[in-house]
Amino acid sequence: MRTAATVLLAIVALPALLLGQRWEQQVQGRLARAIDVMQTSSRLPVVKRSGMLNTDEGASFRTPLVQGTVYTIVAVCDDDCSRLQLTLLSPTGSDIAKERNSESLPILHFTAQATAVYGIRVVMEGCRWNPCWYAIAVVPLRKTPS
Amino acid sequence: MASVRRWVLIGLTACSVLALAYLPPRGVKSSGKSVFVGQSLQATRARQYAQALAEEWRNADAVVHLLEDRQRVKRDFSRASPTMVFRGATLPPNAVRNVETVMDSVWRGLGLGETKVRVTVVIELQRPGSVDTPTPLQDRVAYLTPDTTDRTTCMVSLPAGAYWTLFILGKRDARHEGFGRFAQWLQAGLGPCAFYAAYGTPGRPVRSWLAARNWDVGLYLGSHGIAGERFSSLDLMGNPGFSGFWDAVYSLPPATVACLAGRRRGCRAAVLAGAADEGAIPIPNVILVKRRWWRVQHLLPGERYLGDVARTVGRDRFLSFWTSGQPVDTALAAALKRSVGEWTADWERGFVRPIRLGPTPPLGATVIAVAIAVLVLTVVAATASRRQVR
Numbered sequence: 001m002r003t004a005a006t007v008l009l010a011i012v013a014l015p016a017l018l019l020g021q022r023w024e025q026q027v028q029g030r031l032a033r034a035i036d037v038m039q040t041s042s043r044l045p046v047v048k049r050s051g052m053l054n055t056d057e058g059a060s061f062r063t064p065l066v067q068g069t070v071y072t073i074v075a076v077c078d079d080d081c082s083r084l085q086l087t088l089l090s091p092t093g094s095d096i097a098k099e100r101n102s103e104s105l106p107i108l109h110f111t112a113q114a115t116a117v118y119g120i121r122v123v124m125e126g127c128r129w130n131p132c133w134y135a136i137a138v139v140p141l142r143k144t145p146s
Numbered sequence: 147m148a149s150v151r152r153w154v155l156i157g158l159t160a161c162s163v164l165a166l167a168y169l170p171p172r173g174v175k176s177s178g179k180s181v182f183v184g185q186s187l188q189a190t191r192a193r194q195y196a197q198a199l200a201e202e203w204r205n206a207d208a209v210v211h212l213l214e215d216r217q218r219v220k221r222d223f224s225r226a227s228p229t230m231v232f233r234g235a236t237l238p239p240n241a242v243r244n245v246e247t248v249m250d251s252v253w254r255g256l257g258l259g260e261t262k263v264r265v266t267v268v269i270e271l272q273r274p275g276s277v278d279t280p281t282p283l284q285d286r287v288a289y290l291t292p293d294t295t296d297r298t299t300c301m302v303s304l305p306a307g308a309y310w311t312l313f314i315l316g317k318r319d320a321r322h323e324g325f326g327r328f329a330q331w332l333q334a335g336l337g338p339c340a341f342y343a344a345y346g347t348p349g350r351p352v353r354s355w356l357a358a359r360n361w362d363v364g365l366y367l368g369s370h371g372i373a374g375e376r377f378s379s380l381d382l383m384g385n386p387g388f389s390g391f392w393d394a395v396y397s398l399p400p401a402t403v404a405c406l407a408g409r410r411r412g413c414r415a416a417v418l419a420g421a422a423d424e425g426a427i428p429i430p431n432v433i434l435v436k437r438r439w440w441r442v443q444h445l446l447p448g449e450r451y452l453g454d455v456a457r458t459v460g461r462d463r464f465l466s467f468w469t470s471g472q473p474v475d476t477a478l479a480a481a482l483k484r485s486v487g488e489w490t491a492d493w494e495r496g497f498v499r500p501i502r503l504g505p506t507p508p509l510g511a512t513v514i515a516v517a518i519a520v521l522v523l524t525v526v527a528a529t530a531s532r533r534q535v536r
Contacts, residue, residue, distance in 0.1 A: 021223075022260060023262065052297050052298065053297075054297065054346075054347050054349075055349055055469050055471065056349075056350065056471065057294075080262075127469065128465050128466070128469055129262060129345065129346045129465060129469070130262070130297075130346035130347035130348070130349075130469055131262060131263075131292075131297045131298065131346065131347060
């Protein structure tokens with residue numbers, strides 16, 4: 001009886017809890033699926049960031065990358081986003097790699113030459129209903145043999 | 147005889163030029179002060195200073211309250227429609243539920259459900275004033291639009307005044323006042339926040355354009371009139387048969403008047419006023435809409451212009467205009483698939499028959515003037531024909 005009541009409560013309360021978080025959940029789900037298809041064997045943690053941006057706005061964050069590790073940096077965005085730009089920045093702030101051709105799923109592959117704090121910048125180049133939600137993951141894949 | 151004809155032509159041309167230059171424009175009386183503008187008696191300098199100071203205080207107070215509320219108010223995620231907050235009195239739970247129910251129906255009526263930008267409506271119930279401080283903002287609605295510190299909240303500060311305060315508190319009978327009017331008041335109060343909810347944050351050119359003209363073309367998203375079924379800011383100007391209407395017309399900017407006359411170039415200029423200024427958008431961006439907002443419109447009935455554009459072109463095309471990075475005239479013409487002036491002139495005709503502009507001589511004065519002119523010309527002609535050169 002108690003279980004049935006809990007399930008009923010969950011069914012009734014779930015849409016209310018989800019309200020206002022649809023786009024956040026959409027990008028988190030997409031990011032999780034993108035990470036799932038990558039075969040990570042590294043013990044290093046996956047770094048994730050998410051947020052929202054209006055058209056032509058950008059956001060940056062910094063994350064440490066370990067020397068000799070192969071990373072995949074992937075960004076996803078919600079259904080209303082049409083183009084997302086992803087840039088990897090060196091510790092000094094200069095561009096190392098930029099991906100702007102994959103529309104709403106830019107991916108960068110990178111092997112860190114030195115252990116340092118790198119920058120990652122995301123720019124919302126196209127969003128038909130502002131703001132658009134985005135999420136980024138820095139996924140360590142494996143260590144290159146030294 | 148040829149010489150006489152030439153002088154007659156010169157005389158008539160001169161009369162026409164003088165008439166164009168000196169006759170009063172249509173509908174304007176030669177004397178008497180404007181009833182519509184309602185100028186007040188000149189206050190003393192000290193009083194003017196005190197009033198200006200109080201005005202500044204009220205504006206700053208409104209901004210501070212909106213910023214505080216944005217940080218403090220917890221969103222009600224159980225409802226898709228706006229979160230309702232009441233200031234000035236503690237409401238019984240059933241009164242809150244009543245207002246929320248009306249707002250829910252307004253929200254559904256606007257075709258809105260879950261939105262990316264959520265709206266919080268702070269209803270300022272009227273409370274007795276204090277002698278120490280100026281009365282808080284009660285004669286204007288204030289909107290705090292989303293910015294980089296909070297991209298998903300649009301705040302409305304809606305003063306209820308004595309009338310709606312009593313209604314909300316249940317001290318005025320709903321059977322007489324009707325929920326319809328209350329719903330209309332709430333819907334009109336959503337203002338620019340309704341556009342933010344429906345279409346998200348506009349792109350920079352549109353945001354800058356709307357900020358430059360204080361959102362006069364985006365004050366009302368509904369399909370009915372802002373204050374009734376077909377009641378718009380045009381109706382607030384009165385009837386074209388009365389001189390008050392013409393006083394109001396001639397107090398508007400020239401492009402607005404030209405648009406009322408059905409001139410496409412005027413309509414284009416009225417719509418695109420402010421579009422050329424790529425001004426900075428302040429943060430926080432607070433829009434203050436004063437009680438007599440219709441007096442400062444660039445387009446009549448401008449409050450529903452963008453709502454009508456959106457309904458005409460459909461959501462997809464409107465969104466492409468709304469978030470476009472192109473200049474406003476280009477983006478709007480692309481969404482309308484017509485020139486802005488042409489579409490707007492047609493839209494204007496849907497509300498008002500094009501007014502006639504230009505000088506209008508009073509009938510009596512015209513008859514007398516023409517009679518004098520004919521008399522003078524006859525005398526001159528007669529004199530000239532009898533003149534003999536010796």
